[in-house]
Amino acid sequence: MKTFNDELDEVTPAAKAHVAAATPAPTQSPKPQPAAAAAATAAVEEEDDIPTPAGGDGEDLATDFEDEKIYYRHGQLDQCRPEKKGEAVRFSFVPKDWIALQSSKGHFVETPGDDGKVHKLRVRCLTPMTKDADWQFCCKALDKDGEVGVVALVVQYTNVSPETGKYAKLPDGTYPPVQFKIAFVRLSQFNMTQIRKLPDEDSDPFKIDIVMGHSGRAYGYEFTRASNVPRWTLDPEVAAQVKQAAQKFLDGKALIGKLGVKKNEVEWKAFLSGKKIGNESKIENVEEL
Numbered sequence: 611m612k613t614f615n616d617e618l619d620e621v622t623p624a625a626k627a628h629v630a631a632a633t634p635a636p637t638q639s640p641k642p643q644p645a646a647a648a649a650a651t652a653a654v655e656e657e658d659d660i661p662t663p664a665g666g667d668g669e670d671l672a673t674d675f676e677d678e679k680i681y682y683r684h685g686q687l688d689q690c691r692p693e694k695k696g697e698a699v700r701f702s703f704v705p706k707d708w709i710a711l712q713s714s715k716g717h718f719v720e721t722p723g724d725d726g727k728v729h730k731l732r733v734r735c736l737t738p739m740t741k742d743a744d745w746q747f748c749c750k751a752l753d754k755d756g757e758v759g760v761v762a763l764v765v766q767y768t769n770v771s772p773e774t775g776k777y778a779k780l781p782d783g784t785y786p787p788v789q790f791k792i793a794f795v796r797l798s799q800f801n802m803t804q805i806r807k808l809p810d811e812d813s814d815p816f817k818i819d820i821v822m823g824h825s826g827r828a829y830g831y832e833f834t835r836a837s838n839v840p841r842w843t844l845d846p847e848v849a850a851q852v853k854q855a856a857q858k859f860l861d862g863k864a865l866i867g868k869l870g871v872k873k874n875e876v877e878w879k880a881f882l883s884g885k886k887i888g889n890e891s892k893i894e895n896v897e898e899l
C-alpha cells in the first residue's frame with residue numbers, strides 16, 4: 611500500500627505545491643517566496659494541466675484587438691437547402707481545383723440534450739468506405755452500416771426566386787446582378803447519382819447551375835439544371851468576389867466538420883454507454899444540433 615509520502619515523491623513539483631497549498635503545514639515558512647506562491651495558485655486553478663513555464667516551447671500566443679484570427683469563426687458555413695416544401699435554392703459547386711467534395715460514412719445518433727429534448731448528433735463512422743469493409747464498433751453497436759455522406763462548398767445565389775430558384779427578369783428585360791454567399795450542400799449517395807445525370811455529356815456537375823427543391827416523395831430533394839454555365843462566372847467582378855469569399859473555407863476545416871463529430875473507438879464506447887440503441891433517423895431532412 612502506498613503512503614501519502616510515496617505519492618508526494620511521484621508528483622510533479624507543481625502538484626506538490628498544490629498539495630502544500632491545500633494543507634498548509636504549521637512548520638512551513640509562513641511567508642512563501644512570490645514565485646512559489648504563483649506556482650501554487652496556478653496548480654490550484656489548473657487541476658489537470660501541468661503549467662508550462664512561460665516561453666518554454668517558443669509558442670507566440672500574443673494577440674490584440676486588431677488581430678483578425680481572434681474574430682475568425684470556422685463554423686460559419688450555412689447549409690444550402692430549401693427550408694420547406696415549395697421552396698427552392700440555386701447553387702453551383704465551387705471549382706473543384708479550389709477544394710474537392712468531402713465524404714465519409716456517418717451515424718445519426720439520438721442523444722438527450724440539456725433542454726430535455728432528444729437531439730440527433732451526426733458522428734463519423736469507423737468503418738472504411740471501401741466495399742465489403744468489416745463493420746467496426748459503431749456499426750456493430752448500432753446494428754447498421756454508416757451512411758455515406760458528401761459535403762461540398764457551393765456558391766449559393768441569394769437573389770433568386772425562392773419558389774423556383776430562378777432569376778426573374780427586371781422590368782427592362784435584363785437579369786439582376788448575381789448576389790451570393792458561400793455555403794455548403796449535404797448530399798446522400800442518391801443525391802450524387804441525381805446530380806451526376808444533370809450535365810450534358812461533354813460537361814460535368816461543376817460547370818452548371820443547379821436548383822435544389824423538395825421532391826414529391828415523402829422526403830428528400832430533387833435537383834434540376836438551371837443553366838449550362840455557372841452564372842457567377844459570367845461577370846468577372848462577381849467571379850473575383852466569389853473567389854475572395856471562398857478563400858477562408860478552402861482549408862476545408864469548416865466543411866469537413868459538417869461530416870460529423872469524429873470519435874475513436876474508445877470515445878464511441880463512452881458515447882453509446884447507457885444510451886438506448888436503435889430508432890436511428892434517416893440522415894436526410896432532419897434537424898440536428
Ligand SMILES: [Zn+2]
Pocket residue numbers: 717734735736737746747748749750754755756
Ligand atoms: Zn459505423
